[in-house]
Amino acid sequence: MTEKPTMIEFRDVQKYYGDYHALRGINASIRAGEFFSLLGPSGCGKTTLLRTIAGFEDISSGTVLIDGKDAAQIPANKRPTNMVFQSYAIFPHLTVEENVGFGLRRAALPKDELGRRVGDALAMVGLTGFGKRAAHALSGGQRQRVALARALILKPKVLLLDEPLSALDKKMREQMQMELIKLQRQVGITFVLVTHDQEEALVMSDRIAVMFEGQIAQLDDPETLYRRPKTRQVADFIGTMNFLPAKVLSEVPGGCEVEVAGLGRCQIAADQAPSGRSDQDTTVGFRPETLTILYDGQAATARETPGTVEEVVYYGDMTYYDVKLDGVSSPVRLAMRNVPGRPVLDIGTRARVAWSPDALVLFR
């Protein structure tokens, strides 16, 4: 894949609200045509960062470049960006048609041309025939679509989405996620999404910037972010991560030799130990699905540890077990797919847990 050109670039962006330091030196670039997400807990500055792109928020220092131009010189109503607001911000006194065509008012198009473009935009979001409806009579999902059509009709270079799905119920949200992905591929516009929902970010994004307290903690594609989180904070925020205390015994070529509590000794490759400090006492993390319970009759493997089932949570397709490994005080969570031949275990069952050094991440 060839490297795409940069669409948005943050250079040491700082933002203060009085004494409060909301953005603490943001450096990142967003590529043209990618689906980019800003992910983090509430108050981490992700919405503020999005609003600096839109022009609703001035920055205290640093530079924001949009398509190579310094954004500070361009007022919000002249930027090649359009926004979908968290509250949708549908104009309640206008019809669907008038809402969608609002941005074209300035262009003073002939009536049939305007009608055609509004019709195209409505068709794109699956709302053909809704044009004459009053905007306030729409459901949440339909408002969402009107907001999308309204923002996309100006063919912006960047579409900004501020938690657009947070007000929808789970089914609707999942459906809209898929539609947004398809829409983004179809129009090829750069999408920048703000969300606090890690699953949503993983599902939709090409790349994700995880933010904590006004800083980007890690910027990677979803798979790297999930499999190789750089800090415990990132690992904890995205999905479920088990942590066990570990001791670095020695550095070996291409990695290090580690003694993990409950699991034993193994070698961890350098790319599984992202941060650079070399403390002796440290932590390893691993995802629930990288552990497997071995049932009676299954062959012994090289890496297995005995433990006791402490908690069973049945999800239909999956069962989550909390297993207390021998020699470790707190239980680890593991996830097993429910397939024939794998009965759900009872609490108190002794089990053999198989694991793999490849799935471990060392946090130093």
Added chain:
Amino acid sequence: MRGGWFKVYALAYLLFLYAPIILLPLFAFNDATVIAFPLSGFSTKWFAALADDPPLHLAVKNSLIIAVTTAILSTALAVFAARASTRYRFPGKAGLMGLIMLPLVLPEIIVAVSLLSVLLMIGVKLSIFTVILGHVLVCTPFCIAILSSAFQSLDRSLEEAAYDLGETSFSTFRLIILPLVMPGIISSLLISFTISLDEFIIAFFLAGTETTLPVYIFSQFRFPKAVPVIMALGTILVCLSIVLLSIAEFFRRRGLARSGAKDTGGFL
């Protein structure tokens, strides 16, 4: 009977509140000059007398000029104040808003007396213009109270959305904010119109040789034979206010229906 006494109380309360108003048309259509039962016969002569009363016509004209001007001026001023106070943060805002809202709780007689002495001191001739000044002063706080709630309920991202879609801040105000706060503006116009129309103290002090409707009515009560005419005038005013209130409520409900907002109860 559960809560029996409360029902009696409520009934007595309503009677006390509205019986005098019901008496108004009763005596307005009564034949006799004396306001007393029994009624002596049906007549419309008091209404006819209204039509033939030039000083009254002048008072009504003055009052209408004052009320309309006051309504427009105080609502216009209040739009700015309400918008600024709900949208922006600036130093001294609380103190400033407090000063603007002060006439709401200040006794009107104090406002009237102090205005009168200041106007006389700087040598402004008393006229309906000075009454308008006084009325704008007391009406503006009411208008701000009404309009603040209208501006407060406005989602700020609506403005941002319009701006984001290429509008200027002025056209955003015209296309988005104004239509959405219009029910509030109409309420504000009607309320300040009504307050100004029946305001007595300030008008009495500041009108000079001019006279307004309440001042005229008060002066007529000295003559017993004019009382039935006042009753007829009162009847017309009651009908007029019912019509005005109905119009206000109609606009309020239509505004709500248009924007799909929840009805939180209006005047009626």
